[in-house]
Amino acid sequence: MNFLMIIRIAFRALARNKARAALTMLGIIIGVSAVIIMVSIGQGAQASVQAQIESMGTNLLFVSAGAQNVGGVRSGTGDSGTNTLTVEDLDAIKREVPSVSMVSPQINARTQIVVGNQNWSTSVQGVSEQFPDIRKWPVASGDFFTDADVRSAGRVIVIGQTIADNLFPGQDAVGQTVRVSNMPFRVAGVMARKGQDPQGRDQDDTAFAPYTAVQKKILGSTRVQVAYVSAVSADATYTAQQQVGDLLRQRHKLAPGTPDDFTVRNMSDVAEAANQTNSIMTILLGSIAGVSLLVGGIGIMNIMLVSVTERTREIGIRMAIGARSSAVRSQFLIESVVLSLTGGFAGIMLGVLASVVVPWMLGWPTLVSTTSIVGSVVFSAGVGIFFGYYPARKAAALDPIDALRYE
Amino acid sequence: MQATLEIGRQEHEAQAALLTPEEAARPVIQLEGIHKTYTMGDVEVHALRGISLTIREGEFVAIMGTSGSGKSTTMNIIGCLDRPTRGTYILDGQDVSALSKDERADIRSRKLGFVFQGFNLLSRTSALENVELPMLYAGVDAAERHRRSVEALRSVGLAGREQNHPNQLSGGQQQRVAIARSLVNNPALILADEPTGNLDSRTSVEVMEIFQRLNRERGITLVLVTHETDIAEYAGRVVVFKDGRIRKDYKVTAPRDAAEELKNLPPVEEDDEEMDAAELAVAD
Numbered sequence: 226m227n228f229l230m231i232i233r234i235a236f237r238a239l240a241r242n243k244a245r246a247a248l249t250m251l252g253i254i255i256g257v258s259a260v261i262i263m264v265s266i267g268q269g270a271q272a273s274v275q276a277q278i279e280s281m282g283t284n285l286l287f288v289s290a291g292a293q294n295v296g297g298v299r300s301g302t303g304d305s306g307t308n309t310l311t312v313e314d315l316d317a318i319k320r321e322v323p324s325v326s327m328v329s330p331q332i333n334a335r336t337q338i339v340v341g342n343q344n345w346s347t348s349v350q351g352v353s354e355q356f357p358d359i360r361k362w363p364v365a366s367g368d369f370f371t372d373a374d375v376r377s378a379g380r381v382i383v384i385g386q387t388i389a390d391n392l393f394p395g396q397d398a399v400g401q402t403v404r405v406s407n408m409p410f411r412v413a414g415v416m417a418r419k420g421q422d423p424q425g426r427d428q429d430d431t432a433f434a435p436y437t438a439v440q441k442k443i444l445g446s447t448r449v450q451v452a453y454v455s456a457v458s459a460d461a462t463y464t465a466q467q468q469v470g471d472l473l474r475q476r477h478k479l480a481p482g483t484p485d486d487f488t489v490r491n492m493s494d495v496a497e498a499a500n501q502t503n504s505i506m507t508i509l510l511g512s513i514a515g516v517s518l519l520v521g522g523i524g525i526m527n528i529m530l531v532s533v534t535e536r537t538r539e540i541g542i543r544m545a546i547g548a549r550s551s552a553v554r555s556q557f558l559i560e561s562v563v564l565s566l567t568g569g570f571a572g573i574m575l576g577v578l579a580s581v582v583v584p585w586m587l588g589w590p591t592l593v594s595t596t597s598i599v600g601s602v603v604f605s606a607g608v609g610i611f612f613g614y615y616p617a618r619k620a621a622a623l624d625p626i627d628a629l630r631y632e
Numbered sequence: 633m634q635a636t637l638e639i640g641r642q643e644h645e646a647q648a649a650l651l652t653p654e655e656a657a658r659p660v661i662q663l664e665g666i667h668k669t670y671t672m673g674d675v676e677v678h679a680l681r682g683i684s685l686t687i688r689e690g691e692f693v694a695i696m697g698t699s700g701s702g703k704s705t706t707m708n709i710i711g712c713l714d715r716p717t718r719g720t721y722i723l724d725g726q727d728v729s730a731l732s733k734d735e736r737a738d739i740r741s742r743k744l745g746f747v748f749q750g751f752n753l754l755s756r757t758s759a760l761e762n763v764e765l766p767m768l769y770a771g772v773d774a775a776e777r778h779r780r781s782v783e784a785l786r787s788v789g790l791a792g793r794e795q796n797h798p799n800q801l802s803g804g805q806q807q808r809v810a811i812a813r814s815l816v817n818n819p820a821l822i823l824a825d826e827p828t829g830n831l832d833s834r835t836s837v838e839v840m841e842i843f844q845r846l847n848r849e850r851g852i853t854l855v856l857v858t859h860e861t862d863i864a865e866y867a868g869r870v871v872v873f874k875d876g877r878i879r880k881d882y883k884v885t886a887p888r889d890a891a892e893e894l895k896n897l898p899p900v901e902e903d904d905e906e907m908d909a910a911e912l913a914v915a916d
Contacts, residue, residue, distance in 0.1 A: 230768060241756050542752045545713065546813065547741025547769040549734045626713050629752065 231552070235560040238532075249528045250568035252521025253608065257572025257601045258579060259514035264597040265580040267507025269590035274499045277422060278492055282361050284462050286454040287490045288318075288469060309486040310449045312436075314476055318454060322472055324465040327455040329353035330436045334443045338384070338432065339404040340392045347388055349405060349432045351439025352453075357416075359455045367399035367414025370435055378437035382410040385429035386418045406443045410434065454489075462491050511597075515604075521568065522608035529561050529616035540620050541628025554621035561613025562606055569605030573598055657688035659722075660820050660853045661710060666719035668705050668876075679705040680716070681876040689820075692847045692854045692887075694864035697873030704825075706873065707857050711744055711823045712736040724820040741770045745814025749826035751806040753798040759785060759809045760794040766817050784812035788842055804835035811842055815852075822846070824856045828863055834897060840866045841890035866890055 239246040290310035312330065319328040332351035337344050354372050357363055370381040382403065389398045401412045419428040440447055456465035470489050477486055533540070540553055577598075580591040668680040680702045687693050697703040708714035709721060712728055713736070721729045724743050731739065740746075745766075753762045763781040772780070785794060788808040798806050807827060814822050824843065828836035844866060846852045856867060864870050865888045872880040 234768075237757075538752070539754055542754065543765070543769070544737065545711070545740060545746050545752075546766040547737055547817075549737040549769070551734070552769060626708055629748070 231555050231559050235563045252524040253565050253568030254572040256518030256521040257569050258576035261576025261597050262579045263510035263514045265591040265593045269592040271503040272592045273590045278496045283459045284456040285492045288452045289488045322468045324461040326457045327355040327359045329356045330449045330452045332436050332439050334439050351436030352433050359453045363417050364414040365417040370413050375435040378441050380410045381413045382432050382434045383414045384432045385416050387429040389415045466491050522612040526612035533616045533620045537628050537631040540623050541625050544625035550621040554617045557617035557620045558613050562609035565605045565609030657690050659686050659688050661687040662722040664720045666716045669717045690851045692868045694867035694870045695857045696864050701873040702876040703873040712739045743820045745819040745822040747810050747814050747824040747827045749829040751810050758795050763813045780816050784815045788812045803831050807839050821853045837890050844890050
């Protein structure tokens with residue numbers, strides 16, 4: 226009695242009760258597709274965060290004023306009125322830490338940019354001339370401002386694509402003059418388009434000016450809340466983090482044992498934190514979906530038990546004409562696996578389809594992973610075997626005489 | 633397959649020349665001191681109290697008895713569906729008294745054919761597939777299965793009915809499918825348990841005609857359980873059970889001839905197809 230034969234018998238038995246088979250499969254279909262959708266949404270979010278972080282460069286460090294929770298998971302920017310980070314600190318880092326190649330503060334000023342009778346409310350970031358290199362964010366047209374502009378607090382501005390599109394539709398923004406806080410600034414360049422960040426904010430709706438100019442002319446304050454530091458290489462990131470921390474403690478004259486009044490984080494920490502959150506979400510959603518798969522399995526067991534009882538006479542006939550217990554057991558076990566696997570495949574198709582529709586309808590990124598597909602196939606086969614074993618064993622254990630007499 | 637059977641029989645006839653007809657044929661069933669005791673709670677029920685019975689190749693034996701006489705238990709033991717509590721059972725030269733469940737399944741597959749009172753065909757399964765079923769478990773390949781099933785259905789007069797499902801067949805036709813199914817693995821023995829119990833008298837005669845034909849033309853050994861005396865009269869030998877023992881065991885000197893009786897019965901209106909099929913079978 227070969228395997229293919231048993232599979233054919235199983236299919237035929239299921240085909241006799243199509244509606245019932247379909248309903249039983251529905252449990253598995255829903256379970257598997259739910260797992261696939263949930264995991265693909267979770268992994269999609271993870272991948273987009275990852276891509277974002279990688280695009281910022283893995284040798285990037287964040288230095289922010291004020292201490293944050295150790296572990297640095299919170300994304301606060303130290304914007305709590307602390308003045309512990311100064312431009313001098315940044316100069317010292319650039320000068321004295323050998324593993325650091327570039328430094329730029331980021332001083333955020335919310336303001337209006339005015340051109341003629343048009344105005345645009347946005348944030349102007351005060352950064353150094355090294356900002357495009359640190360953030361790996363090139364200028365699309367024109368130039369970024371220079372070292373000299375920073376030193377002289379020059380009224381030069383580089384605008385993002387969104388601002389350029391809105392204030393200078395259809396014309397070249399480079400060389401034009403805009404008014405920021407009632408002062409004329411020359412547009413030196415337009416940044417390349419960057420798109421949305423993981424939180425969905427438009428990164429192109431921003432402008433960059435020398436930090437000196439932002440401090441003196443727009444904000445009138447010398448506070449530095451955040452700075453970007455670039456290590457010489459990705460491998461040097463941890464060394465740089467250590468050395469920057471040591472230098473700042475020394476400069477801030479912190480006695481051993483006192484907590485830092487600043488925070489240095491590297492992108493791996495940020496990535497890890499983001500990943501961790503996403504993984505927890507993925508696991509949570511996946512497990513809830515997994516429970517429905519389990520419920521589907523119980524449905525299969527239920528139907529298989531009913532089926533064994535209903536077909537007691539058939540089992541008796543098969544045994545009387547020479548079927549071994551093992552053949553009967555295989556028949557019912559395979560019926561149950563066929564149910565769960567067919568359901569599993571249908572569920573995969575539904576899940577993959579939904580993973581394509583979800584980004585389109587809800588705008589969430591999804592990523593269908595082979596792991597979740599292979600996992601679903603294996604799991605649904607497992608469900609079939611696990612929940613089909615007991616009914617199959619029950620069928621195989623029947624006595625042919627009693628089974629034949631069963632009404 | 634018919635050819636090999638034929639040769640086997642000729643060899644036997646050659647040897648048989650020296651023996652009395654009684655001893656001529658090889659024994660197919662040898663039951664020796666068979667006891668069967670069931671335990672129901674604290675009570676022991678003695679279903680069989682020492683049965684010894686020999687049935688030889690080519691015999692057509694009817695087992696009779698009232699319910700509770702032990703004939704069904706004997707049938708189950710002969711059919712390797714059950715094991716005796718005590719005693720030995722040699723089937724076709726092999727001791728099968730103490731075989732395991734799976735070994736008995738193999739014996740049933742290779743050496744036995746069953747015909748039941750309630751036909752016991754798989755519903756929503758074609759006649760052809762029903763007949764193929766025993767070969768499936770015996771590991772016969774697909775082409776051979778098909779060939780033998782078509783052939784078996786034809787031999788019981790059901791050519792052209794291969795694709796019909798049991799609910800599209802009359803009781804007599806269903807029982808003929810069951811007979812075809814019992815034949816396909818060339819068993820040493822066909823066991824028929826009240827095969828006419830659910831049939832009207834005319835259809836009963838038709839079924840008995842097939843049994844007699846298989847017994848005479850192909851030398852198939854038949855054991856038939858019945859409680860109807862007139863059905864038992866078609867057999868060549870009758871064994872009567874009572875209270876777990878054999879009461880009578882006698883040869884029927886002039887068994888009834890079902891084929892003759894069918895000729896004398898008034899024709900009944902049957903659907904044309906079936907008549908055609910029967911004629912086809914005769915023509916072959």
